[in-house]
Amino acid sequence: MNNSEQTKPIQWGIMGLGHIATKFANDLLYVNDTELCAVASRTQSKADEFAETYKAKKAYDSYEALVKDPDVDAVYIATPHALHQENTLLCLNHGKAVLCEKPFAMNAEEVETMITTAQNKNVLLMEALWTYFLPHYQFALKEIQNPRYGKLLKLEANFGFFRAFDDASRLFRKNLGGGSLLDIGIYPIFAALSTLGKPNHIDAQATFFDNGADSSCKMIFKYASGAEAFLESSLIEDLPTEATFTFENGLLKINRQFHTPSSVSITYNRKTETKTFEEDTFGYFHEINHFNALLRKGKTESDLMTFEFSRNLISLLDQVRNLIQLEY
Structure with missing residues (x-):
């Protein structure tokens, strides 16, 4: 972000409006200099209802419409695990910073593609494993x-x-x-x-x-x-x-x-x-604050939830899957 952008509230988008997205949106209301700009679901009615509840300015019935919105700075991806890579790449290829819910993707190969794309596009990407920030x-x-x-x-x-x-x-x-x-x-x-x-x-x-x-x-x-x-x-x-x-x-x-x-x-x-440790919110507040700080500083990788940590985490999940013979 440039100096003028640093003074503006960060405009968030949410992709996928299930249970976790409601907690994230609730905590977003408590974060300073931050606004919920747009939300997207597969149905307009669900997007409209979510937007009204959590004070989003816009509601879309497609993820493509959300990433094409020039006002959106960052997107929180809360879709099913199997869609994380596809949705993340969609956002990155439109220059949107991405906070993608855990697990980052389905396997190490997908995670590597996401990280490489973020690095090539010079866009901030982080796995949303909120516990690390509590x-x-x-x-x-x-x-x-x-x-x-x-x-x-x-x-x-x-x-x-x-x-x-x-x-x-x-x-x-x-x-x-x-x-x-x-x-x-x-x-x-x-x-x-x-x-x-x-x-x-x-x-x-x-x-x-x-x-x-x-x-x-x-x-x-x-x-x-x-x-x-x-x-x-x-x-x-x-x-x-x-x-x-x-x-x-x-x-x-x-x-x-x-x-x-x-x-x-x-x-x-x-x-x-x-x-x-008492919390006034669900606890996603801390993760959002960390991501916002990275975005304002022009960072493209977290110094806590690093790419290397996400690589190691998905690698361990892959190893366990292989041992129990679980294939998706």
Whole structure:
């Protein structure tokens, strides 16, 4: 952005108007110097209703119309996983900065195409994994580095809930990337990658619905340091949805739900203290602020959610998919 553009509110567009988009749009209302310029859905009526609820200036019944709008600076992509690459490339090729919901795409090849296009077009692109930007998670990341706890020995992270199978729902539709791994298993894997890095070895096993989408997945990541990460996702069972880090001299637990604004409990010297992080919004506020700052500074890549991190994350998802023989 040039100097005159820096003083103007950033104009956002939203592509795909499902459940996550409603939370994002709600939090956008709390971000300074930011406006919801346009929203797009496959039907005009849904776009109109969403625009009225969240004070968007324009509503479109096609994604092409949104990216051709000269007033839109950045687009949040909240469409099904299988459409992320196509929608991202559409935006990038029209010069729109892109914040694309996780998982970035269906596989590493698609992610690489998106990153290469963004670099060639010199346009900002970032994977929207909001947990990374939440204050409680940033606090946990810093505390994990505290030498007083000694060596990190084990991570246990899970995310699971029971949902009655519905073949019409995006959550269960394999052709859209539905199933437990890409939708929610990404969070335990993210917890491992952001704290322990890339593992030396992975074990994984899964169960499946009749339509071929994975209903649950259990993973073990093993590291050169000797540490292990026990990870799990499930659409057929309620799980604690916590992340527990066991050290030589202590324990740190990100309480339920660890991927959302939550509390962090630390046990050290036989005492447990809990730090609570209150939020006035759903929590997408922090991710949006980070992206806006990058856009105003003319950056084309996040210094936190880097391309390398997104590459590593999708690579781990691909490796697990191969182990459980899940093909889309």
